[in-house]
Amino acid sequence: MSTTTANKENISEKKKDDKKVDVKKFxxxxxxxxxxxNDKEMAVREKLISTVTKIFKKHGAVTIDTPVFELKEILSGKYGEDSKLIYDLQDQGGELSSLRYDLTVPFARFIAMNGSKYQNIKRYHIAKVYRRDQPAVAKGRMREFYQCDFDIAGVYEPMIPDSEALVVMWEILKEVDIGDFIIKLNNRKILDGMFQVCGVPEEKIRPISSAVDKLDKATWEEVKKEMVTEKGLEEEVADKIGEYVKLKGSKELVDILEKDLNFSSNLKVKEGLSEMRTLLNYLEVMGVLPSVSFDLSLARGLDYYTGVIYEAILVKSSVDTSGVGSVASGGRYDDLVGMFSGGAKIPCVGMSIGLERIFAILLKKTKPESIRATETQVYVCGIADGTLLDRMKICSELWDAGISATFQYKDKVKLGQQFKICERDQIPLAVIIGSGEIEQGVVNLKLQYEGSKQVEVDRKDMVTEIKKLLNIA
Amino acid sequence: MSTTTANKENISEKKKDDKKVDVKKFxxxxxxxxxxxNDKEMAVREKLISTVTKIFKKHGAVTIDTPVFELKEILSGKYGEDSKLIYDLQDQGGELSSLRYDLTVPFARFIAMNGSKYQNIKRYHIAKVYRRDQPAVAKGRMREFYQCDFDIAGVYEPMIPDSEALVVMWEILKEVDIGDFIIKLNNRKILDGMFQVCGVPEEKIRPISSAVDKLDKATWEEVKKEMVTEKGLEEEVADKIGEYVKLKGSKELVDILEKDLNFSSNLKVKEGLSEMRTLLNYLEVMGVLPSVSFDLSLARGLDYYTGVIYEAILVKSSVDTSGVGSVASGGRYDDLVGMFSGGAKIPCVGMSIGLERIFAILLKKTKPESIRATETQVYVCGIADGTLLDRMKICSELWDAGISATFQYKDKVKLGQQFKICERDQIPLAVIIGSGEIEQGVVNLKLQYEGSKQVEVDRKDMVTEIKKLLNIA
Incomplete structure (x- = not known):
């Protein structure tokens, strides 16, 4: 981001001539x-958003929109200690409001508010959220950023919506083509049961779980130290946890864990393993099992998850993605809507695509000069002065025919300059006219690539011929 | 907007069973x-935004994005007395910021900040802005609403970009099909010159101009009263203004006004009339002159306009549009960027599409039951229980082929219920399988309209046959 301070000298110089100029220093x-x-960055962002949206729609999702700010009380108590990062609006009279911190709480508020109308909904929402975090521009951590959520609310048979959410995540990560990825899977029920089996006291389960959550960045030794030294866990208990969290695999891991009767006799573990068996079965049927890893070290930070949790990470990419972390994540949260609806439970499962991280990787992969910010197909050139009105007329005909066209905003034109604009903006076709052409009722068409020949066509056939050359219907 | 208060009884009842439920009353x-x-409203909004975007792109425009909030000092002093409507963020340490009030000031800030890089840019921006105004929900006046702007920045020959901005406005209003419209045109130079010619004292020109601005809603008598009684204008001067502001027409009005030497000898008027002649000429060439009315009563509220101004109003519609006001508007503002860049002038011309107003009209025109919120093309139905895995597999094949498909999230299904979902969601095609079909390696396809016959096809030909039936490439 460039920062410019208005040039004071310029201002005072200018001030002599024109009293109206505001001399405030900005x-x-x-x-x-x-x-x-900017325009090129937006072209990359819009293409990404359109890819993601297309896949959401392919799975029958609808979209809803909620305001950028919510009543302060709606957001409070949802984000634990991160609540300090919420942006508040100034109290200018009336209700106290805050900028939304994510799209999940507004979604839960929307469902709860609409009573029975939206108890079954598969919705996506791509919009900006706000966090007063310490920005890390290099890492792409900003205070204003896009979230891109897909959620399925409603009472359904176990693991069916969960498996579709994972398929959607998988399809998107394939399609955006940022590298090879795996999706780590776990289940809060298994995690909580595992902590019970290992002997973690009830009140320490959340803190110990958040220590486990660090295993993607820290070694086991570091995490164990945090558990024992900082969080006062007995070393023996930590060591038991250490044995489990190193386990990862696929369907066979479910078998192994079920045979471990000390582990699987815990009711939470039992329920969680049964869910995992069903889920992995569905994922196999839908062809995404090879990209999935059942991983007992996955814990996920957010408090509101109640079942399956998942996180996609890159394992190979053509650009440096170190420090990127997860590129998509999500899980089941069955109790959040109930917090708003006054207890009426609406089970939900969902996932977030890491749009900003994927955007940063795409931008690294793309040469700036190869990005087209416009979609202009035709540049209408004049050979000589005095063709302005005819160039306007031709553009107008092309616009009527749905063809994207522009012309130079001047009467005294030079052909070379106009060709340079074609080249700079990668416009594929030029229409060329001079006074001769205008008189004879013809135009010249020239595709803008090396060796392409200029062809003269009748003015009345122009649109048809251009469509042929550009291969558009 | 419905407002729901969580049922207290339910909460206390629930509380007995489950201590985790939050008992806070929301x-x-x-x-x-x-x-x-909601989903159906969003379907209408997205179609509108996509129509508008398509036309912006057809004219070679790019898009940029700016944050939802700006530094407070960037916005202050730009909106006159309406500055009191700006939403401020609470001072939580750090810089003072405010939610953006429009997209024009952030655009000017962007251009000024990027030095020479964006001195020539044709950009659109469709995004939400914020005003702490008294909301009028029935009229569609909200505190959070979309603006949809198209602007051309840069030094060009007079009236060329202005005429394209008007053509873009015209194309959009045609395409969204909300009724017959006219675009009123005037010029700040003519207005200011007119006030001089009529004898309005310099310091009263802005207040008198804003009185004239009310002529679209008030009679001349009411406006005259405001001028004379409230703003202390001599009655004789007001009457002279009254003679001019009733004039409207097309190219011939320019001729008439130029022949009125008392009027046209004023330097501002002279310059303005010359611009109008050129502009109307360009608009004629591009075929939009019949929709345009040169109207001396058009004044436009905003302070920053410096040249041509315009406003589109509906003159006929199939639904009640009384009180809607203008559906698009804009003008030339040559000095705004200079306020940021420290005097370096970057001339701009632009226009805003009244997206929220058009949306409200479109919603009135559309029967809710005719709106499709999803784009699902295929519903994969089971004749009997035990087909879940096969329905998943078929959906997965369809998704791979880019076909939008869904299935019911349960194993025990009823065909009638599934057909009802097809009907409710207007899904055009059903794939139907039972255990017999699975064994024989076939599926049944049925288009969902009265009298369509079910056809049996080989499973391996399914995707091809579906594409044929749905007419997709």
Missing amino acids: TLKTPKGTRDF | TLKTPKGTRDF
């Missing part, structure tokens, strides 16, 4: 942790 | 002046 920047996106 | 609503949009 620091031209966006607020900390926010940024602009 | 008022479930969105903040004043904001609202949710």
